[in-house]
Amino acid sequence: QVQLAELGGGSAQAGGSLRLSCKVSSRTGNNYCAAWFRRALGKEREGVATISRDRMTTYADSVKGRFTISKDDIEDILYLEMNDLKPEDTGMYFCAADYGQCLLTQPGWYNYWGQGTQVTVSS
Numbered sequence: 001q002v003q004l005a006e007l008g009g010g011s012a013q014a015g016g017s018l019r020l021s022c023k024v025s026s027r028t029g030n031n032y033c034a035a036w037f038r039r040a041l042g043k044e045r046e047g048v049a050t051i052s053r054d055r056m057t058t059y060a061d062s063v064k065g066r067f068t069i070s071k072d073d074i075e076d077i078l079y080l081e082m083n084d085l086k087p088e089d090t091g092m093y094f095c096a097a098d099y100g101q102c103l104l105t106q107p108g109w110y111n112y113w114g115q116g117t118q119v120t121v122s123s
Helices: none
Strands: 002-008 010-013 018-026 032-039 046-051 057-059 067-072 077-082 091-099 117-122
Touching: 002 091, 002 117, 018 032, 018 091, 018 117, 032 067, 032 077, 046 067, 046 077, 057 067, 077 091
Parallel strands: 010 117
Antiparallel strands: 002 018, 018 077, 032 046, 032 091, 046 057, 067 077, 091 117
């Protein structure tokens, strides 16, 4: 079982940066895939980035080159560094985790979710 809690979020101007953090508590160590998803108002939840237990990463095309997912296995914290933010990055961001594969496009596969944190980017 995994418990997640996001920190960070907030507001930024277009072109600015924000960093999201997610504290991960797992009873079975860090052998899970972790991911960030987001949901814009009126839209479906979409995958932003994933990181496997051996640190393989995947990104949505819309954030490649701007966002970086990483994790600290000692502190059990998942990060999402967001640079060159755009208004279309606005939304509720969620961290998620589960054991096994990392699936960027299938939020339904993940059983463990944080509560979400709002990111707002103004032009």
